[in-house]
Amino acid sequence: MTMLEVQGLSAAYGQHPALNKASVRVGRGEIVVILGANGAGKSTLLKAISGICEGRVTGSVRMNGHELVGMKPDRIVEEGIALVPEGRGIFGDLTVEENLMLGAYAMRAKDAERTNLERVYRLFPKLLERRKQVARTMSGGEQQMVAIGRAMMSNPAILTLDEPSLGLSPLLSRDLFASLRAVRDTGIGILLVEQNAKASLAIADRGYLLENTEVIHEDTAAKLAGDPAVQKAYLGGAGGKARGAAPGRANATRLATMEPAATQRPAKGPSPSDIAAQAVRGLAVPRPAAPVAAPAPTMTPRPTSPGAGQTPVRPAPSQPAPTAPAPKAPPVTAAGIDTASIVARAASQSSRRNGASSLPPRPAPMPGPMPPSSPAQSPTRPTPPRGTSIPMPDLGSLQDRLRDVLKDIETAAARARDRRRDTGRKP
Structure with a gap:
């Protein structure tokens, strides 16, 4: 009912x-x-x-x-x-x-x-x-x-x-x-x-x-x-x-566009620490060799005037031996990223940020009277006498610079990793 x-x-x-x-x-x-x-x-x-x-x-x-x-x-x-x-x-x-x-x-x-x-x-x-x-x-x-x-x-x-x-x-x-x-x-x-x-x-x-x-x-x-x-x-x-x-047409299109990116992505790339280590090896600067001191001027008497004063005779300048150029470190690539350019850019940024503090300090002048300078020598850069050891640069500032470079490398690697992940997510 x-x-x-x-x-x-x-x-x-x-x-x-x-x-x-x-x-x-x-x-x-x-x-x-x-x-x-x-x-x-x-x-x-x-x-x-x-x-x-x-x-x-x-x-x-x-x-x-x-x-x-x-x-x-x-x-x-x-x-x-x-x-x-x-x-x-x-x-x-x-x-x-x-x-x-x-x-x-x-x-x-x-x-x-x-x-x-x-x-x-x-x-x-x-x-x-x-x-x-x-x-x-x-x-x-x-x-x-x-x-x-x-x-x-x-x-x-x-x-x-x-x-x-x-x-x-x-x-x-x-x-x-x-x-x-x-x-x-x-x-x-x-x-x-x-x-x-x-x-x-x-x-x-x-x-x-x-x-x-x-x-x-x-x-x-x-x-x-x-x-x-x-x-x-x-x-x-x-x-x-x-x-x-x-799946629907929209899902199929999205999967078709995302699948190649997923297959091309490497299973595991180098870690930031590995990139930093290889970059440091490429940035290693050999210790500069001590410059060859110019020979001391010899005093020879003039034959025409034995009683006259002596004049220094400058020897012929000797040509330095050619040195072979240091081999360039191969560029380190991680998942298609040129880490050498990243390291160079990070080093330049670090130099601009630190300014003159990132460069090794000039050696202090030796005590005592200044030797007479010749016309060929610069009045502001005296040549140390023979037997004088050149002081080493301040390693503390180099360590600070290296630390800054490593930090920049870590940041660049993290950004590259995020960029790869974001690129893989795009439909």
């Missing part, structure tokens, strides 16, 4: 349609489930039936032959329709029993108030145990029981529920669906909107598919559960696996 019959029901929020000519029917002691994606219009359907839709509603909703469209929500409750909204909507500061008694305000429930309360406690024994407990201190599943029990206190003929298992654990969801089956056994018709398609179809008698604001299919729950299209869309069955096995 059909108690609730919806025909051509439409709803719109301004210029945006939310429901388009939906037709649904619910009989006595029957569970009917509405399946659909988010935004398909499921919640709007329940709100339009209960008279609380904020948009413009057209069409027909009949309860036992009485037209409900245009009625106030409290009058629709008097006709025998009770709604359990999404998010429960209970009064958290009131006790369990106070929440239940608020559901018995309808005139149709006054005479059966005690009977309905006993029926709720019989269906949900936990509510009887915690009837004096504040509702907000209860678990999510227990609060959902309070919401269903409060709706049942209005003595409804049709109970509509919007996502009752939302936010519940699998164990609590199983208990909830078992409770809905027990409510159905009392003769109350249930219109259920639920995302858990598998659990809802297991307890339902019939079902509707709502897609893009329209009802596109109606069938028994058993046939809907065995439909490949329903399995693919809502149950994660074989159709869903096949869909996952064959």
Whole structure:
């Protein structure tokens, strides 16, 4: 026997349609489930039936032959329709029993108030145990029981529920669906909107598919559960696996563009420490050899004037022996990166940053009188006499410079590694 019959029901929020000519029917002691994606219009359907839709509603909703469209929500409750909204909507500061008694305000429930309360406690024994407990201190599943029990206190003929298992654990969801089956056994018709398609179809008698604001299919729950299209869309069955096995055009393009980069990338490149070690070997500067001191000038007497003073005779300058050029260190490459250029750039940056402090200090002048300078010699760079050792440069500043170069090399290697990784991520 059909108690609730919806025909051509439409709803719109301004210029945006939310429901388009939906037709649904619910009989006595029957569970009917509405399946659909988010935004398909499921919640709007329940709100339009209960008279609380904020948009413009057209069409027909009949309860036992009485037209409900245009009625106030409290009058629709008097006709025998009770709604359990999404998010429960209970009064958290009131006790369990106070929440239940608020559901018995309808005139149709006054005479059966005690009977309905006993029926709720019989269906949900936990509510009887915690009837004096504040509702907000209860678990999510227990609060959902309070919401269903409060709706049942209005003595409804049709109970509509919007996502009752939302936010519940699998164990609590199983208990909830078992409770809905027990409510159905009392003769109350249930219109259920639920995302858990598998659990809802297991307890339902019939079902509707709502897609893009329209009802596109109606069938028994058993046939809907065995439909490949329903399995693919809502149950994660074989159709869903096949869909996952064959990627879409966009995913295939992305994988095709990313795969060569992944295969060309080396499994493991040299570490920054290895790059730094090879760079240091390339930067090693041999210790400068001591310059050959010019021979001391010889004093020879003039043959024409033995008593005259002596004049120095400069010997012919000797050509220095050619030295073979030092072999250049081969460039060190790590995953296609020319580390030699990186080292050179890091060394130049270090020199600019440190300025003159990175160069070895000039040797201090020897104590004693300055030797006479010849015209060929520079007045600011005297040549040390023979036998004088040239002081070594300050190794402390060289160590600081080498430390700076190594730090720059480490930074350059890290940037190169990040650049390679970012390049591999690009589609």
